[in-house]
Amino acid sequence: MQVKVQSLAGDAGAADIELNDEVFGLEPRADILHRVITWQLEKRRATARGTRERADVARTGKKFGRQKGGGTARHGDRRAPVFIGGGKAHGARVRDFDPSLNKKVRALGLKMALSSHVKAGSLIVLDGFSVAKTKELKGHFATLNAGKRTLVIDGTTNDGFLAGRNLVGVDLLPAVGANVYDIIKADTLVLTRAAVEQLEARFHG
Template identity: 35%
Template sequence: MATVKVYDQNKQECGEVTLAPEVFEIEPRPEILHFVVRGQLAARRAGTHMAKTRAYVSGGGVKPWKQKGTGRARAGSNRSPVWRGGAIVFGPTPRDYSFKVNRKIRELALRMALSSRLADKGLMVVKNIEIAEPKTKLFAGVARTLGLEKALIVAPEVNETLIRSSRNIPGLNFTTPDQLSVLEILRHKQLVLLEGAVEPVQARFAKGE
């Protein structure tokens, strides 16, 4: 079992916490992490792109010129794909890009992402973060003290004061244990768990075992 130090918001040691090995000590497999991240990114795509085929493009109801006798090539419509302003052949059509990722694979990837942050020393446990009012300046001072640059902070529950005071600081984002995703963990170099969020995270992902 891994034991990590707990810091207060002034980065003073104030205890230790033991992390469950079935959640934080899983050997990462790049192919699984890549598959799950690709699935999350694909599900975000709107898929509303479309180009007009001959069924949708307007105009072209009259034959531009007679079939014979003009010396020009035969033409049946001025909205033919070979004409400027004409239809598009085999253009994009609306589609759903998402694909299924099995629940067990998602849970395994989440535990691998958490484990990778612990393995590369990018995981920190903070007792709590308290600021008097939702001001960016106050939270920026705490982040500077803790050495946070590009960090995902996991709070036990939604905290509007912390969210409002941090949303203008580039690279810092808040989430809760039930909203954790592989993509968000991997795109932040640092993962900060508030002490109250450690147990909910372990309780959620230990179920995958």
């Protein structure tokens, strides 16, 4: 499909760009997107460091006092949580937040996330993304009619990334970091010509 290429000033580019239908022309499926986003958010989670409980502490299990007449409670184990050096009661345990998901499903989810913006008309393709001043970049976004939350994906990091990091509602990613969650969360997806080429090569390289 043919898409207009714009400049940061909002003008139409000299030439249109041909988007690969196998990457940008798929019909989005909610079940695939849900599976990939759930997998991605689970992968971000970190687990607590496991603590040693009563069964994990290396202390004597010998009864250290007689049952009656000692003036103390009837303890039979130094591993009890009430003692210094004893096991932790109800301590943190290591949990598994590393689900698996087929690579083909992950790739399909990314294609559908990109296609969803094409279908919704919220995709903007820029000729390039290189600007030094934050104030200048903010004015360019106003002329592009970008949404409240905008994701910009370029081929690589450049001066525009430094200029845009303080803009509210603007996220910036290199093409290698493109992911389903950030793309779906954005109201407007802005791709540079270099990002389009790298994303298409990612699936058909």
